[in-house]
Amino acid sequence: MQEIMQVAAQVFRDKGYSEALTAQIAARAGVVEGTIYRYFPGKRDLLIRVVEQWYERILADYDQQLRVLQGTRARLRFLIWRHLTVIHNEPGMCRLIFNQLRAWPEYRRTTVFDLTREYTRRTLEIVQQAIDAGEFRADLPLRIVRDMIYGGVEHHTWVYLRGEGDFSPDTAADAMTELVYRGLACEQPASSQRPPRPAPAEVTLRRLEAVARRLEQSAGAKGGSARV
Amino acid sequence: MQEIMQVAAQVFRDKGYSEALTAQIAARAGVVEGTIYRYFPGKRDLLIRVVEQWYERILADYDQQLRVLQGTRARLRFLIWRHLTVIHNEPGMCRLIFNQLRAWPEYRRTTVFDLTREYTRRTLEIVQQAIDAGEFRADLPLRIVRDMIYGGVEHHTWVYLRGEGDFSPDTAADAMTELVYRGLACEQPASSQRPPRPAPAEVTLRRLEAVARRLEQSAGAKGGSARV
DNA sequence: TTCATTAGTGAGTATTGCTCATCAATTTAG
DNA sequence: CTAAATTGATGAGCAATACTCACTAATGAA
Numbered sequence: 001m002q003e004i005m006q007v008a009a010q011v012f013r014d015k016g017y018s019e020a021l022t023a024q025i026a027a028r029a030g031v032v033e034g035t036i037y038r039y040f041p042g043k044r045d046l047l048i049r050v051v052e053q054w055y056e057r058i059l060a061d062y063d064q065q066l067r068v069l070q071g072t073r074a075r076l077r078f079l080i081w082r083h084l085t086v087i088h089n090e091p092g093m094c095r096l097i098f099n100q101l102r103a104w105p106e107y108r109r110t111t112v113f114d115l116t117r118e119y120t121r122r123t124l125e126i127v128q129q130a131i132d133a134g135e136f137r138a139d140l141p142l143r144i145v146r147d148m149i150y151g152g153v154e155h156h157t158w159v160y161l162r163g164e165g166d167f168s169p170d171t172a173a174d175a176m177t178e179l180v181y182r183g184l185a186c187e188q189p190a191s192s193q194r195p196p197r198p199a200p201a202e203v204t205l206r207r208l209e210a211v212a213r214r215l216e217q218s219a220g221a222k223g224g225s226a227r228v
Numbered sequence: 229m230q231e232i233m234q235v236a237a238q239v240f241r242d243k244g245y246s247e248a249l250t251a252q253i254a255a256r257a258g259v260v261e262g263t264i265y266r267y268f269p270g271k272r273d274l275l276i277r278v279v280e281q282w283y284e285r286i287l288a289d290y291d292q293q294l295r296v297l298q299g300t301r302a303r304l305r306f307l308i309w310r311h312l313t314v315i316h317n318e319p320g321m322c323r324l325i326f327n328q329l330r331a332w333p334e335y336r337r338t339t340v341f342d343l344t345r346e347y348t349r350r351t352l353e354i355v356q357q358a359i360d361a362g363e364f365r366a367d368l369p370l371r372i373v374r375d376m377i378y379g380g381v382e383h384h385t386w387v388y389l390r391g392e393g394d395f396s397p398d399t400a401a402d403a404m405t406e407l408v409y410r411g412l413a414c415e416q417p418a419s420s421q422r423p424p425r426p427a428p429a430e431v432t433l434r435r436l437e438a439v440a441r442r443l444e445q446s447a448g449a450k451g452g453s454a455r456v
Numbered sequence: 457t458t459c460a461t462t463a464g465t466g467a468g469t470a471t472t473g474c475t476c477a478t479c480a481a482t483t484t485a486g
Numbered sequence: 487c488t489a490a491a492t493t494g495a496t497g498a499g500c501a502a503t504a505c506t507c508a509c510t511a512a513t514g515a516a
Contacts, residue, residue, distance in 0.1 A: 021471090021472070022472075023472075031495075032495070032496055033472095033473085033474085033496095033497080034474085034496060034497065034498095035494080035496075037474065038494070038495070042473075042474075095331075099327065099331040102386075103327040108390075140406060141399075141403055144407065145407065146383075147380045147384040148376045148380030148404060149380075150379075150383055151376070151378075151380040151382055152379040153375075154379055155374075155375040155376070155379025155382070158330075162336075164336070172372060175369050178368060179408070179411040180407070181411075182410065183407040183408065183411030183412075250503075250505080259464075259465090260466060261465095261466080261504085262464075262466065262507085263464055264505095265504090265505065266464070271504065271505090
């Protein structure tokens with residue numbers, strides 16, 4: 001069965017989903033076509049399993065790398081750069097995820113879906129921490145920030161994924177990080193240092209925002225369906 | 229032939245590309261299956277023609293509306309809002325474009341491709357003009373800005389396109405415009421011009437409003453299924 | 457009237473994901 | 487140690503569906 005998945009991964013990568021024939025996968029795996037359907041309910045499920053296995057491997061050392069980094073900017077850049085790099089290194093798999101998997105109704109019940117949520121949640125955390133620290137402003141919805149980061153990354157890589165060009169993960173990550181960072185950063189220390197006026201209201205606001213966050217989390221935690 | 233395209237548009241919208249059967253399109257159009265292939269080389273080309281026709285109609289009054297608007301921020305917001313609104317109003321067609329058309333090799337030879345380029349070129353122009361006017365900084369690649377805008381929009385609308393939630397074009401457009409604008413704006417005119425400091429009370433109010441908004445959202449998120 | 461062109465037909469084909477009755481091998485039971 | 491049962495694999499065949507093509511009907515020109 002591992003043999004089938006290995007071969008399937010390769011064929012899917014090379015030919016894309018609809019051009020990859022179950023007959024060919026079976027032949028290359030040295031089994032007959034019916035054998036595939038003993039282990040997988042259908043071609044779609046085969047792809048899902050293949051992608052899931054790949055994705056878990058990709059995300060394995062992810063947290064470890066992130067934990068080392070200090071500072072909002074460095075951590076944000078790492079997230080962006082990482083995503084860009086995965087796409088750059090594995091265009092075949094990413095094409096399958098972007099074009100096929102994500103369009104299917106089964107997608108939500110996939111661990112790819114869950115892992116992606118987990119993956120992007122890191123981004124929200126970093127932004128949230130920066131907000132708490134007074135580094136970022138608090139008046140933009142976190143989701144929008146996440147959408148612009150990940151959407152921007154994918155949009156940027158389309159041409160490459162269509163096999164019609166290339167891109168530099170480093171250059172792109174620098175520019176995107178800069179744009180997001182400046183878009184979210186509080187007023188630059190114009191003249192004097194940091195908090196020119198801590199203002200009692202500031203403390204109050206921070207605590208209000210913390211309350212809101214807790215409410216969000218508790219409200220979100222109970223519903224099992226989609227949110228945030 | 230117009231009849232076939234009309235029907236095809238409807239069936240594609242309703243059922244998606246692969247679930248839409250040529251037999252069904254033919255039947256509903258009151259012709260036999262072979263007739264479709266007299267006018268269109270294949271099912272793919274039929275979809276392409278359908279989308280092209282739709283897209284041209286969508287972009288018809290686009291420039292006219294844009295020309296009226298003054299100011300970088302208003303124009304940027306319009307572009308973003310417009311894209312969000314099209315997706316919100318025509319999820320079926322947009323799904324077809326995002327999931328099918330754009331993944332095909334023929335895509336580049338499509339007028340949809342050209343029209344999209346033309347469409348996003350407006351964004352680059354606006355940003356470029358703001359750079360020339362000294363309103364925006366010049367050290368970020370224009371393409372990145374464009375990618376984050378359009379990628380962000382699409383990423384934001386996924387859940388809705390999967391039929392699992394909703395979004396507000398207005399709210400999203402506000403937030404995205406703000407993020408991009410602040411990310412690109414040059415240092416605020418520190419001394420002269422503009423409210424040098426928006427007055428602490430104003431800042432406090434804005435942030436309180438943001439807190440309120442988040443509370444509303446989290447309160448709303450718990451009921452029903454997914455949204456916002 | 458006749459020929460040519462165009463529009464349309466529908467029976468048929470090729471491809472391909474998938475099923476299922478059957479066989480072989482391996483494990484468990486008596 | 488034989489018999490039964492479970493598991494693994496087979497491959498012939500089915501069903502769905504995009505697409506083809508030889509042929510007919512209608513329309514227009516000479």
